[in-house]
Every structure is written in C-alpha cells, then in structure tokens.
Amino acid sequence: MRCAECRKWLRSAARKLARDLELSCPDCECEHHCVGEGSPGVIEDxxxxxxxxxxxxxxxxNGRLARAAFSKAYEDGLSIVRERANDAEVEALAIDILSTKPGQRTKKVLAIFRFPCVSVRRETISYNGAHVRAFCVYDxxxxxIFHQDLAPVPTHGIVLARRMYKAPVTARQFENDCNLALHRLVAAERIEVTNFRDGLIARLNERSAAGEFVRAA
Structure with a gap:
C-alpha cells in the first residue's frame, strides 16, 4: 500500500511535491520503494x-552557480541523472532539457556536476532538538518532453528537500539554507561538458544551436 502511495505522489505533476510528499510519506519513506516507470531500482547510497x-x-x-540554481529541490524536485544511465538515456534526458517552444531562444548545457548520492542523504538539519535528514533522493x-509518445527515461531521478522548519525560522530562510547546502554538496565536482560521455552533450549543444530541438507547436 505504501509503495502505491509513493508511486502516486512521485508520478504526479504536483508543483509542491516536496511539501506534499513530506506530509503523506515522511522521513524519506519512499526511498525504500522503486517508484519510477521502468526504473532499474531504488537509488543506492x-x-x-x-x-x-x-x-x-x-x-x-565563468561557470559559477547561483544559490537559487537549486530552488527546485525545495519545490517539485531537482532532476538528476544516474551514472548507470547508458548514452541513449543520457541523450534523451539532455534533449528534453534542451528542447524549446517555437520562437524561444535555443538552450545549451552550460555546466555538469558529479556527486555521490550518499553525500546528499547524509546531510542533516536541526529540527525539534534533533538532527534529521535534510534531503531525499528518489528514482x-x-x-x-520532446518525444512525448515515448516512455519515460528509466534512469532519471530527483532530489527533494524535506520541509522541516518552524518559527522562528521562516520559509525563505529555510529555502536559502537548502540552496546553500545543495550548492556545497552538488557543485563540488564540475565535469567539463566537452569531456562528458566522450563529447555527447557537446554534440547535443551543437544540434540545439541549429534548432533541432524545437518542439512541435
């Protein structure tokens, strides 16, 4: 039953998924269940x-990341790619990221960062006098987005912040703390775009610049 509940939430398009999931399935409970469509399994530490x-x-x-770059984790999820993804899966995810609506400027992957799952899962915050986990990582x-008729990429995942705060801490303060923590954890190791997967992303950037990933109107 709890597995079904986890899948329901994590397959929804909830704009406040971090909040809703913490209320319904608290304490990163859904990490124990394989929730992704076609997923090879839960994301291991x-x-x-x-x-x-x-x-x-x-x-x-200069390649420096803004703190607000991680605000999605506080809302509906910070998208990630698992290293076990094959090149076709990485390409599919990157194309979705690069895709644009007609008339919009083309996009380019500007930076790629590599990090161990366990570092995010070990991060804690103080809540009610105890140290609790700050983030959850789900498959x-x-x-x-671009090929909407195709099945989801199975090696996608997300990082969600746990909404664990109360007065005098404000929502804005908590969000800022989350951004700072993820900036420290995720941005520790940058991978050159030209080197990643033997230039796969660099080639996709070129195709994007040529207008190849404009979605149908």
Whole structure:
C-alpha cells in the first residue's frame, strides 16, 4: 500500500511535491520503494549522480552557480541523472532539457556536476532538538518532453528537500539554507561538458544551436 502511495505522489505533476510528499510519506519513506516507470531500482547510497544546468540565470559566464540554481529541490524536485544511465538515456534526458517552444531562444548545457548520492542523504538539519535528514533522493521518472509518445527515461531521478522548519525560522530562510547546502554538496565536482560521455552533450549543444530541438507547436 505504501509503495502505491509513493508511486502516486512521485508520478504526479504536483508543483509542491516536496511539501506534499513530506506530509503523506515522511522521513524519506519512499526511498525504500522503486517508484519510477521502468526504473532499474531504488537509488543506492553508493551511486554517482549528475546534474546538468542550462539556464544562464543559474550559471554565469565563468561557470559559477547561483544559490537559487537549486530552488527546485525545495519545490517539485531537482532532476538528476544516474551514472548507470547508458548514452541513449543520457541523450534523451539532455534533449528534453534542451528542447524549446517555437520562437524561444535555443538552450545549451552550460555546466555538469558529479556527486555521490550518499553525500546528499547524509546531510542533516536541526529540527525539534534533533538532527534529521535534510534531503531525499528518489528514482522518479517523468514524462518525456520532446518525444512525448515515448516512455519515460528509466534512469532519471530527483532530489527533494524535506520541509522541516518552524518559527522562528521562516520559509525563505529555510529555502536559502537548502540552496546553500545543495550548492556545497552538488557543485563540488564540475565535469567539463566537452569531456562528458566522450563529447555527447557537446554534440547535443551543437544540434540545439541549429534548432533541432524545437518542439512541435
């Protein structure tokens, strides 16, 4: 029953997933269940994960990340790619990230970061006089964006912040703390875009610049 509840939430399009999941399935309970469609299994502590950034607001011209680049974890989930993903799966996820609506500017993967899952899971915060986990990592899959008729990529995942705070801490303060923590944990090891997967992402950037990933109107 709890597995079904986890899948229901993690396959939804809830805009406040971090809040709703903590209320319904607290304490990272859903990490014990395989929730993604076609997922090879729960994300283990020992796995290596990657995060790609495309928004110039998040990454400056020198490659530095803004703190707000991690705000999705506080809302509906920070998308990640599992290292076990094959090149076709990485390509599919990257194309979805790079895809645009007609008339929009083309996108480019500006930065890629590599981090161990366990480092995120070990992060704690103080709540009610105890140290509790700050983040959960799930094998969530999401609907495809560019090829909407295809099945979700099975090696997608998300990081969600646990909404664990109370007065005098404000929501804004808590969100800022989450952003700072993830910046420290996720951005510790940057991978050159040109080197990642033998230039796979660099080639996709070129195809994106040529307008190949504009979604149908």
């Amino acid at each position: 020992g796995e290596i994960l990657y995060r790609m950034f495309v928004d110039p607001v998040d990454v400056d011209e 969530q899959t999401v609907p495809r």
